[in-house]
Amino acid sequence: MTLRAVAAVDLGATSGRVMIGRVGEGRLDLELVSRFPNGPVEREDGLHWDFDALYEHVVDGLAEAVRREPGIESIGIDSWAVDYGLVRDGILLADPFHYRDTRTGRGVDEVHGIVPFAELYRRTGLQFLPFNTLYQYRVDPGLAEADTALLIPDLIACLLTGVMVAERTNASTTGLLGVASGAWDADLAERLDIPTAVLPALVDPGTVIGMLRPELAARVGAEIPVVAVGSHDTASAVVAVPLSAPTSAYISCGTWGLVGVELTEPVLTDAAREANFTHELGVDGRFRFLHNVTGLWLLSETVRAWEAEDGAAISLPELLAESAAVDVEVPLFDANDASLSAPGDMPRRIAALLGDTAPTSRPAFARSIVESIAAAFAAAVRTASELTGRPIDSIHLVGGGSLNRLLCQATADRTGLPVLAGPVEATALGNVLVQARALGATPVALEDLRALVATTHAPVRYDPR
Numbered sequence: 052m053t054l055r056a057v058a059a060v061d062l063g064a065t066s067g068r069v070m071i072g073r074v075g076e077g078r079l080d081l082e083l084v085s086r087f088p089n090g091p092v093e094r095e096d097g098l099h100w101d102f103d104a105l106y107e108h109v110v111d112g113l114a115e116a117v118r119r120e121p122g123i124e125s126i127g128i129d130s131w132a133v134d135y136g137l138v139r140d141g142i143l144l145a146d147p148f149h150y151r152d153t154r155t156g157r158g159v160d161e162v163h164g165i166v167p168f169a170e171l172y173r174r175t176g177l178q179f180l181p182f183n184t185l186y187q188y189r190v191d192p193g194l195a196e197a198d199t200a201l202l203i204p205d206l207i208a209c210l211l212t213g214v215m216v217a218e219r220t221n222a223s224t225t226g227l228l229g230v231a232s233g234a235w236d237a238d239l240a241e242r243l244d245i246p247t248a249v250l251p252a253l254v255d256p257g258t259v260i261g262m263l264r265p266e267l268a269a270r271v272g273a274e275i276p277v278v279a280v281g282s283h284d285t286a287s288a289v290v291a292v293p294l295s296a297p298t299s300a301y302i303s304c305g306t307w308g309l310v311g312v313e314l315t316e317p318v319l320t321d322a323a324r325e326a327n328f329t330h331e332l333g334v335d336g337r338f339r340f341l342h343n344v345t346g347l348w349l350l351s352e353t354v355r356a357w358e359a360e361d362g363a364a365i366s367l368p369e370l371l372a373e374s375a376a377v378d379v380e381v382p383l384f385d386a387n388d389a390s391l392s393a394p395g396d397m398p399r400r401i402a403a404l405l406g407d408t409a410p411t412s413r414p415a416f417a418r419s420i421v422e423s424i425a426a427a428f429a430a431a432v433r434t435a436s437e438l439t440g441r442p443i444d445s446i447h448l449v450g451g452g453s454l455n456r457l458l459c460q461a462t463a464d465r466t467g468l469p470v471l472a473g474p475v476e477a478t479a480l481g482n483v484l485v486q487a488r489a490l491g492a493t494p495v496a497l498e499d500l501r502a503l504v505a506t507t508h509a510p511v512r513y514d515p516r
Contacts, residue, residue, distance in 0.1 A: 053075060054073040054074065054075040054078060054080075055073070055074050055075065055122075055124060055487055055490055055492040056071055056072065056073050056120045056122045056123045056124060057071075057072050057074075057123060057124055057125045057126070057127065057278075057483055057486040057487060057490070058070070058071060058072075058084075058113055058116045058117075058123050058125070058126045058127070058275075059071075059072050059081075059126075059127055059129075059280075059479045059482040059483050059486070060109055060112070060113070060126065060127065060128040060129070060207070060482075061129055061130075061284065061287075061476075061478050061479045061482060062089065062105070062109075062128070062129065062130035062131065062203065062204070062207075062284070063089065063130075063131060063284065063305060063306065064089065064090075064131045064306045065088070065089060065090055065306055065351065066086060066087065066088055066089050067086070067087050067089050067105065067108060067109070067130075068083060068084075068085060068086045068087070068112070068479070069084045069085045069108075069109065069112025069113060069115070069116055070082060070083055070084055070116075070476070070479045070483075071084055071116050071119065071120050071123065072479065072480070072482070072483030072484075072486070072487070073120075074483065074484070074487040074492050074493060075492075077503075077506065077507070078507065079480065079483070079484070079503050079504065079507040079508070080507075081476055081479055081480065081483070082119070082120075084112050084115050084116045084119065085108065085111065085112035085115055087105075087108040087112075089101075089105055091149040091151065091394065092146075094146065097148060097149075097152040097153070097154055098148065098149040098151055098152040098153075099145075099146040099147060099148055099149055099152075100134065100146055100147050100148075100149055100203075101146065102136065102143065102146045102147055102206075103146070106207060106210060109128075109207060110211075110267065110270060110271065113126065113271045114270060114271045114272055117271050117272040117273045117275075118272060121272075121273065123273065123275060124275070124276075124486075124490055125259075125275060125276050125277070125278045125486045125489070125490060126211070126263075126275055126276070126277045126278065126486075127277070127278050127279070127280035127482045127483070127485065127486045128204040128207050128208055128277070128280070128282060128482075129204055129280055129281065129282050129283065129284045129286070129287045129478060129481075129482050130202075130203040130204045130207075130221075130282065130283075130284060131150075131203065131283075131284060131306075132202070132221055132224035132283045132284075132285075132331075133150050133180075133182055133183055133184045133187070133202075133224050133225065134147050134148065134149065134150050134184075134187075134202070134203055135147055135184060135187070135200045135201055135202050135203065135206070136200070136201055136203070136206040137191075137193045137194065137196070137197035137199075137200055137249075138197060138198065138199045138200070138201055138206070138209065138215065139196060139197050139198050139199075140198070141209070141213060141215075143206065143210070144193060144196060144197060145193065147203065147206070148187065148191075150182035150187075151182065151392065151393055151394065153393075154187070154190050154191075155181050155182045155186050155187055155190070156181060157190050158185075158186030158187060158188075158189040158190040159181050159186050161189050161190065162185060162186055162189050162243055165242055165243060166239065166242060166243065168324075169321075169324065171226065171239075172319065172324040173319060174229060174230065174236055174239055175223075175226050175227070175228060175229065175230050175236065175239075175330075176230030176317050176319055176329065176330030176338075177223070177224070177226050177230075177329050177330065177331070178327045178328060178329035178342065178343065179327055180343060183224070183225065183226040184202075184224065184225035184226055184227065185225060185226035185227050185239075185240075185243060185245065186226070188200070188227075188243070188245045189243055189244070189245065194245065194246060194249055195246075197249055198248065198249065199215050199249055199251055200249040200250070200251075201215060201217070201251065202217065202218075202221045202222070202225070202282070204218060204221060204282035204283075205217055205218060205221070205251065205282065208260050208261075208277050208279075211261075211263055211264065211267055211277055212260055212261030212262060212263060212264060212277050213261065213264050214260050214261035215251045215252075216251050216252050216253070216254045216258075216260055216279070217250065217251040217252065217253050217254070218253075218254055218255075218256065218258075218279045218280075218281075218282040218283075219233060219253050219254065219255050219256070219332055220256065220281045220282060220283045220286035220331065220332045220333060220334065221282045221283040221286070222235075222253060222332075223283075223330075223331045223332035224283055224331055227239060227240055227245070227250065228332070230317050230319065230330050231317075233253075233332065233336075234253065235247065235250045235253070237250075254279050255279065256279050256280050256281050256282075256286075256334045256335075256485050257278065257279065257280075257485055257488060257489040258278070258279045258489075259276050259277075259278055259279075259489070260276070260277045260278065260279055261276065261277060262274060262275070262276050262277075263275050263276075263277070278485070278486050278489050280481070280482045280485040280486060281333065281334045281481055281482070281485060283331065284303075284478045285303050285309045285331065285339060285341075285478075286331070286332070286333050286334060286339065286481070287334075287477075287478045287479075287480075287481035287482045287485070288303040288309075288449055288450060288477040288478040288481055289301060289303065289313065289333050289334075289337075289339055289477075289481065290333075290334050290480075290481030290484055290485060290497065290500060290501075291449065291474060291477040291478070291480035291481040291484060291500075291501070291504045292447045292449055292477060292501065292504075293447065293471075293501045293502070293504045293505035293508075293510065294313065294447060294501060295445060295447075295471075295505075296444075296445075297312075297313075297441065298441065298442055298443055298444045298445070299312075299443070299444070299445045299446065299447055300312050300432050300435060300436075300443045300445070300446045300447070301313070301446070301447045301448075301449065302428055302432075302446060302447070302448045302449070302452070302462070303449055303450045303477065303478075304346050304347065304448055304449070304450045304451065304452025304453065304455075304458070305346060305347060305450045305451045305452060306346055306347060306348045306351070307343055307344070307345065307346045307348065308343075308344040308345070308346035308347075308424065308427070308428055308431075308452065309339070309341050309342075309343060309344075310341055310342050310344055310428055310431035310432060310435065311328070311339055311340050311341025311342060311431070311435050312340055312341075312435050312439060312441060312443070313333065313337050313338070313339065313340070314330075314337065314338040314340045314439065315336075315337060315338065316338070317330045317338055317340075318330075318340060318438055318439060320438070322437075322438055323340075323438050326342070326434050326438060327342060327343075328340055328341065328342050328434070328435065328438060329341055329342070329343070334481075334485060334497065335497050337497070340435065340438075340439065341431075341435070342431040342434065342435070343387075344386060344387060344424070344427040344428060344431055345386045345387050345391060345392075345424070345427070346424060346452060347424070347451065347452055347455070347458075349386060349391060349397060349401070349420050349423075349424065350367075350417065350420050350421065350424075352394065352395075352397035353397045353398050353401065353416070353417070353420060354367060354370070355397075356395075356396055356397055356398050356399075357398065357413065370413065370414065370417055371417065371421075371455065371456070371457050373413075373414035373417075374414045374415070374417040374418040374421065374457055375418075375456075375457045376414070377414055377415050377418045379415075381410060381415055381418045381419040381422055382405050382408035382409070382410070382419055383419065383422055383423045383426050384401060384404040384405050384419065384423050385404065385423070385427075386423045386424050386426070386427040387427060388404055390403070390404070391404075398416065401416075401419070401420065405419065418457075421455070421457050421458050421461055422461050422465075424458060424461075425458060425461035425462045425464070425465045426465050428462050428465070428466070429462065429465040429466040432446060432466050432468070433466075443468065444468065445468055445469050445470075445471060446462065446463075446466060446468050446469070446470045446471070447470075447471050447510065448462060448470050448471070448472045448473075449472075449473060449474055449475070449477035450475065450477055450478065451475060453472035453473045453474070453475050453510075453511075454472075454475055456513075459472045459511070459513045460513050460516070462513075463513040463514060463515045463516075464515050464516050466515070467515045468515065469512055469513065469514050469515070470512070470513040471510035471511070471512055471513075472510055472511045472512075472513060473508060473509075473510040473511055474504065474508040474510070477504075480504060480508070484500045484503070484504075488500065
């Protein structure tokens with residue numbers, strides 16, 4: 052049996068990885084090549100990404116991937132959404148801002164003062180998040196110096212190939228893409244004084260962006276094309292959700308929990324807007340009708356604070372095992388409370404929300420976090436069902452959160468629905484599958500790609516208790 056090999060660059064808000072994907076008849080394998088940290092850095096003007104370090108990790112990872120698998124036929128890149136780099140004459144002007152930087156608050160006020168959110172929702176179908184790209188653009192004076200603004204995966208693709216494009220699934224998270232047209236809303240951009248010249252040409256997943264520049268091909272060890280995938284990591288993840296029926300919901304859980312259903316038509320109702328459900332584009336023109344829930348960020352930030360307090364590492368598996376053994380009901384808090392959005396001292400801020408009911412032991416405190424995330428997931432699933440008129444009878448939970456047995460069981464318990472957990476590396480798998488399809492190495496239909504995932508990466512089932 053012939054296996055086709057591709058390289059998947061999968062970048063998250065806390066870490067990144069380069070993986071080799073191998074696809075063949077009844078085969079879908081991943082090999083981790085490199086994993087590296089990612090996170091915010093403070094500069095004089097605010098919170099940024101250390102992009103130079105991130106890019107070097109990517110190139111080094113690709114070189115190692117080719118060393119291990121010389122037959123790699125293409126490269127695909129996905130990352131978190133909304134953030135961007137400003138480019139002039141093909142050169143990055145500065146490290147991209149981090150979406151948690153405080154500048155976005157002013158952008159929200161200015162944008163909504165010109166275009167009310169109700170109109171924004173009708174035009175773009177995008178939920179309100181204070182860091183959506185259009186709010187960042189509105190307060191970024193650097194736009195005047197740039198000739199192009201590139202979202203993170205497109206920026207890396209540009210540095211690799213020299214070609215500047217915007218992949219459509221990630222472009223849909225900017226707040227500047229028309230929900231009906233799938234094209235840039237130039238009129239909206241002009242009203243907000245966002246220069247339309249910085250918006251690159253749009254491409255769809257599966258498009259060949261370009262070949263590695265000669266100097267990079269020499270460094271990586273091969274002349275390889277970069278192929279557009281679902282470059283928003285959730286778009287790639289949803290490709291690899293083995294949805295068993297239209298009545299299945301999905302949760303892509305990592306730093307964030309993206310909770311929703313897949314649609315072929317938008318639901319642009321007042322109720323959907325008020326519930327803050329979004330219409331991000333997926334692969335093959337699907338709509339990811341979902342709600343952002345703060346995910347494992349709450350737990351990871353809490354553990355980070357405790358480790359700083361102790362001066363020693365904490366075993367997360369041990370902490371979760373102790374949390375699962377807590378046999379009293381723990382208090383809940385609103386996982387989406389705005390006070391929890393910034394880095395730093397998460398235990399204190401959660402305790403402030405819980406007040407006198409805040410648990411005093413770390414296992415019980417962690418249990419409160421997990422149960423609160425699960426409660427937010429359950430609320431989002433119920434709302435998705437109500438807004439679409441679609442009954443939900445199962446939930447597919449993919450991503451890193453699928454390894455958290457306590458969270459999976461709590462989600463099943465609080466929704467009253469079976470949770471099918473896995474695959475863990477759904478994002479990388481979706482990235483690989485779109486590349487493989489572009490190479491002609493898989494069936495064309497999205498449902499057939501998902502069937503391959505279900506066959507090769509059987510989920511773990513959690514039934515409600």
